[in-house]
Amino acid sequence: MNLTITDVRLTPILVADPPLLNTQGVHQPYTPRLIVEVVTADGITGVGETYGDTKYLELARPFAEKLKGRQVSDLNGLFAIADEVSVDSSRVENQVDVGGLRGVQTADKLRLSVVSGFEVACLDALGKALGLPVHALLGGKVRDAVEYSAYLFYRWADHPDGVACEKDDWGAALDPPGVVEQARLFKERYGFTSFKLKGGVFPPDEEIAAVRALAQAFPGHPLRLDPNGAWSVETSLKVAQEVGDVLEYLEDPALGTPAMAEVSAATGVPLATNMCVTTFAEIKEAFTRDAVQVVLSDHHYWGGLRNTQQLAAICRTFGVGVSMHSNTHLGISLAAMTHVAATVPNLHHACDSHYPWQSEDVLSARLTFDGGKVAVSDAPGLGVELDRAKLGFLHQRWLDDDGSLRERDDAAAMRVAEPGWVTPAVPRW
Ligand SMILES: O=C([O-])C(=O)C[C@H](O)[C@@H](O)C(=O)[O-]
Ligand SMILES: [Mg+2]
Known part of the structure; x- marks a missing residue:
């Protein structure tokens, strides 16, 4: 060989x-x-x-x-x-x-x-x-299927008029009924039983109402809210107070370890992050200050599948939970995420995945979710075919x-609909 x-x-x-x-x-x-x-x-x-x-x-x-x-x-x-x-x-x-x-x-x-x-x-x-x-190359699976959560987003039905794009049938979700309907579709199409709402889009009261509506529509289902650090410590604590009873965790309510530590000290709601603990160097301060109770691993930016296992081992040592972050990715990455997740014994939270939002892929057969889970492949390698x-x-x-789409720029995309838009200063609320 x-x-x-x-x-x-x-x-x-x-x-x-x-x-x-x-x-x-x-x-x-x-x-x-x-x-x-x-x-x-x-x-x-x-x-x-x-x-x-x-x-x-x-x-x-x-x-x-x-x-x-x-x-x-x-x-x-x-x-x-x-x-x-x-x-x-x-x-x-x-x-x-x-x-x-x-x-x-x-x-x-x-x-x-x-x-x-x-x-x-x-x-x-x-x-x-x-x-x-x-x-098997990573030491062997400890589970046969990996659980994912529905990644709910506020969204428009379509991209702005005149923008070249592919259409989909999800419809708009801009208020609590829209978010609940999106969650219902996620459950129907993929079987997900936990839900994460991407927040930081509307004033916190509106997002609190959306989480309340989800809790009412799906009683007992784990819920998460993630405003990507858009809130002040004070706002974070207010949200924790209002929806903490139905949240599995609150993800990056405030930006950076010092702010997260302040929030953490004043609430019993578990805090998760993919923003203040994103490299090994950031672990010590965050864990020492008990700023976060769950770290979202992501093999793309932690440096691969084996680094993800090392991160999980450190989290286990410190009694910190592990979940998994995702942004736009295709089936190769979903397969990689599933293989490594299958080897992490302390992965006690469903992983995030954008995959259901991606109508296109480079694989001959798409990966599928059954009951919200992806089966762990035992075929050689990742088990996917290009x-x-x-x-x-x-x-x-x-x-x-022409170069305009080759760099991801969410603020530039927003300016097409709202010409004056600039990336909001943090904390936004
Ligand atoms: O904090 C997170 O979970 C993310 O940032 C995931 C994604 O990047 C998501 O927010 C996005 O793509 O808009
Ligand atoms: Mg996040």
Whole structure:
């Protein structure tokens, strides 16, 4: 068996995305992703997926060159390669990264997001070469299916008039009845039994009313509310007071560890984050100050599936819960998320996934949710198959774009509907 990497293919694509609202603006009609393929000397191809904005492509291209000639089994070596790839300082703005709303951007976070795409591709190739599923390479599954939650968004029925886009049949959700109807559809179509509402869009009283309406429509179902740090400490405590009794957790009510620690000290409602604990370096302060009780892992920005396991081990040590964050992704990433989630014993919360919002994919067969769960594949590698025609179509869309959609920019997408829109200052309420 020859595990030497002889070729690496990088294919940037644009995938359809509905008009989902968040505190920064609205999703663009098409969003960038990067599909990674590594090919071994034996002709085995492994696939991975990560962010596709230019700042990631700039790192992925030299990374891919350095990967050739190495072994797909050399996963630790990926971090050494990452250190050799330089990040343009203008890419590291001192502001929240909208591609995942995951705290402040740093050079390391950009590098780790690129590593993750290559790590997944290497694991897929290695698993295919050895005849083992990715979960086995990670130590073996502790469950046969992984539970996901319905990711509810306030949204318009369509993108603004005149904007080229794909249509869907979800309809608008801009008030409590709309949110409940969306949840009902999620339950009917996918069997989800827990619900997360993306908040920070409307004044908190409206979002409190939406959560109350969900609690009434789906009694006993775990609920989460996530305004992406849009609230002050005072507002966060008010919301915790009003809906804490029905929340599984409140996610990033306020921005940053100090504010989260203040909220945490004054409420019994568990706080979750994918914004103040986004790298290993941020763990110590947050855990020492008991700022968060649940961390949302995300293999894309923690640096891969094995780093996700390490994060989970640290959380277990400190008695902090683990859940999983998601932003726009396709089936390769859902498969990767499912494999790693299957190996984490202390994953006691349903994972987030945007996948139901994605009508397009690069796989020949979409992954499916049954009773809100994705079955853990035992096929070699990730257990997915790339559809070259679909990949080519989505890549052509990227090639045809004049550059305006190649960087995710929710504020720019919002300006199409509201010309004066700027990313709101935080705290917004
Ligand atoms: O905090 C979160 O869960 C996210 O930021 C997930 C996504 O990025 C979501 O907010 C989005 O895409 O608008
Ligand atoms: Mg979040």
